Amino acid sequence: MMNIGGLFRKTGVVFALFVLLSGRPSVLWAEAWKFGVMGDTQWTTADPSGQNPHTVPVSIIRQVNRQFIDAGVKFVIQVGDLSDDGKEISEEERVAAAQPLIDAGIGFFAFRGNHEAKSAENGYGAPGFRQRYPQNRDGGFTKSDGGSFTVGSNFSSPVKISRDLDGLSYSFDFGEGQERAxxxxxxxxxxxxxxVANSTHYPSGYTIADQQPWISAQLDKHNRKTPHVFVLSHQPLIGEGHQDTLFSGFANEHPEWQNRxxxxxxxxxxxxxxxxHDHIHQRSVITSPDGKSKVEQLIVQSNSSKFYTPKSLDDTNWFGQKSREISVSQERESVGYYIFTIDGPSVTVDYWADDHGHWQSDANFPQGAGRADTGVTPxxxxxxxxxxxxxxNGKQFLVPQGASYTVVRDRFNGCEARILDGLNTSESRDASLDSTGQGRPLTKVVNTGWIAAKPSRHSGKNPAIPVxxxxxxxxxxxxxxxxxxxSMSYDPATVRQKNIASGGFGLVTQDAAGRWLNAVxxxxxxxxxxxxxxWRRGYALGSHGIDRKHHRAWAVLNHEGAFAVANFSAH
Structure with missing residues (x-):
């Protein structure tokens, strides 16, 4: 909870009306919480340091584990390919590498990738995987000292389809109230x-079509009793380097499965x-073959000694399906991880990666063959x-390069927020090149949302102010x-005209330390x-003011975040 007295001293912002800062905005809200996501963990080269046994990059995992522990996440999910060779001893090594998380009271959930399922000799890794990850069925974890704890509830697997899927495909819930996911x-x-043989070199077991009844039941928003929901698999809907998909073939196959x-x-x-699967950080908006549905896809950055380069957009094995993908963000040849924060209706994703990047792959990891540090993780x-x-409770807007942000407009509890001016001036492109050597221009995904403040005993007759x-x-x-x-609207009954005339009222924003200040x-x-x-066209960055006639506060900004309209005083 924020110290209001300290807020007044540090920023001079007077929030006689702004109740959110003195408490939680809704009795339904529980406590904000975090979970982590990490990518494929494969060691694919020589190991002169001896720190990466059995094709598991323990030297990378150890460093990423530390970040999750320091961030205080509740659990971590890895998106498959737990080792490179998929052998039983290698998969055991990966389990051991996750133990520091468990000893810190952090759950660890995983699922198979193609490297676990590469050999019939060990049952495609399924029997061993099921034995090593009983938490996928009950959320139970055991620390090295013998202590135990549970993460999650309401575990389910599509056992009506096949008992063999128990603990392989699975779902679970975590959190309370509006933070439940x-x-x-x-x-x-x-x-x-x-x-099941496919047109690609990766075969399937029980397909998406087989499992769709269970998937639909778990997602059903009327019955699941969780506001938030996330869906994960190893294979992408449409990839960047790999051209196989979750739908048992290339991106043009089984369109009826995809649409459903x-x-x-x-x-x-x-x-x-x-x-x-792709060892790359990639955000995209993917549309279904029939054009009726879409979802944002996150391909998770590598935690391996292997990195992929996107295939050309003109490659024949895309079968023209790349037109269904809008590229939002991409980073190659790095090692990274993700922290998700769920706070009421809001989800924030932080992508962290090493500040060096440009690592080379496989036998050249990290900076080239023939060096003294070749095969040694930095x-x-x-x-x-x-x-x-x-x-x-917000909206989403896709803003291509050169387009205006004025499409962004949203309303909540009688308050309207909108962008009056501004262009997407980005010229960034990804590395998914076409035949002319041009990558795709990146589109910005602008999201809005609201927090409903509640009146407190200090607010008198003043109504709540939305954020x-x-x-x-x-x-x-x-x-x-x-x-x-x-620009944001305000209730003129909540402000004195002399405050407006003196410049003591307008848009406020929250900084990284949680303090509130004049937005500019x-x-x-x-x-x-x-x-x-x-506002009038031509006003410079930092200009801010009040449109008294239309009861709107406005500001010329170059940052994003949380905003409200409130009183503030000069420093």
Whole structure:
């Protein structure tokens, strides 16, 4: 909880009306919590340091584990390919590498990838996997000292389809109240006695079509009793380097399966599909073959000595399906991980990666063959590369390069927020090249959301003031956004005209330390300039004011975050 007295001293913001800062906004809200996601863990080269036994990159996992522990996540999910060779001894090594998380009271959930399911000799890894990960069925964990704890509840597997899927495909819930989330994990890899040949070199077991009744039941928003839901598998819906998909073939195959799966995600409020396989950080918006449904896909960055380069957009094995993908963000040849924070209706994702990057792959890891450090994992320095968020009570807008942000408009409890001016000036492209050598221009996904403040005993007759959340205007690796003009409406009964005339009222924002201040003070550059009147084209960065006629506060900004309209005083 924020110290209000300290807030007044540090920022001069007077929140006689702004109740959110003195308490939780809703009795339904529980406590914000975090979970972690990590990518494929494969060691694919020589190991002169002896720190990566049995094709498991323990030297990488150990460093990423430390970040999850320090971040205080409740559990970690790995998106498959737990070792490179998939042998039983290797999979045992991966289990051991996760034990520091468990000893710290952090759960660890995993599922098979193609490297677990590569050999019939060990039952495609299924019997051993099921034995090593009993938590996939009950959430139970045992520490090295013998202590135990449970993470999650309401575990389910599609056992009506086949008992062989028990603990392979599974779902579970975590959290309370508005922070409660369901996780649906899909395993479609071969099983003993169940091998379905595909057009790609990766066969299937029980397909998406086989499991769709269970998937739909777990996602059903009317019955699941969790506001949030995430769906995960090893294979992408459409990949970047790999061209096989979750749908048992190339991206053009089984469109009827795809349409039904996409529809089940969209109709049940799934905002993010998470996968691995490609060893790259990639955010995309994928549309179903029939064009009726879409979902944002996150391909998780590598935790391996292996990195993939996206295949050309003109490659024949895409079968023209890349037109269904809008690229949002991409980073190659790095090691990274993800921290998800669930706070009321809002989900924030922080992508962390090492600040060096440009690592070389396989026998050249990390910086080339023939060096003294070839095959030796460096000490990573992880930095936040990207943050994005969405809210279940907000909207989403796709803004291509060169397009206006003025499409962004949202309302909540009588308050309207909208962008009056600003263009997406980004020229960034990804590495998915076409025949002319051009990558795709990146599209920005702008998300809105709201927090409903409640009146307190200090607010008198003043109503609650809503907080507007805005994200997606930034760019990976940058700490500021394009210049834009944000406007929010206010109730004129809650402000004295002399406060407006003196410049003591307007848009406020929350900084990284949780303090609230005049919104323009969080800009990069520009000078705070108050204008008693409506916004006009040409006003410089840092200009802010009040449109008294239309009861709107506005500001020229180059940052995103949480915003409200409130009183503030001069420093």
């Amino acid at each position: 369901r996780f649906v994990i899909i395993d479609n890899w071969p099983l003993p006695g169940r091998l 799966f996409f529809e089940s995600l969209q109709s049940n409020g799934v905002r993010l599909f998470i996968c691995g 000490q990573f320095h992880f930095v936040k590369k990207e943050r994005w968020s969405y809210s279940l 507007f959340q805005l994200s997606g205007l930034g760019e990976s690796g940058s700490d500021h956004t394009d210049h834009y003009v944000l 003070e969080a800009n990069s550059g520009g000078a705070a300039t108050f204008i008693d009147g409506p």
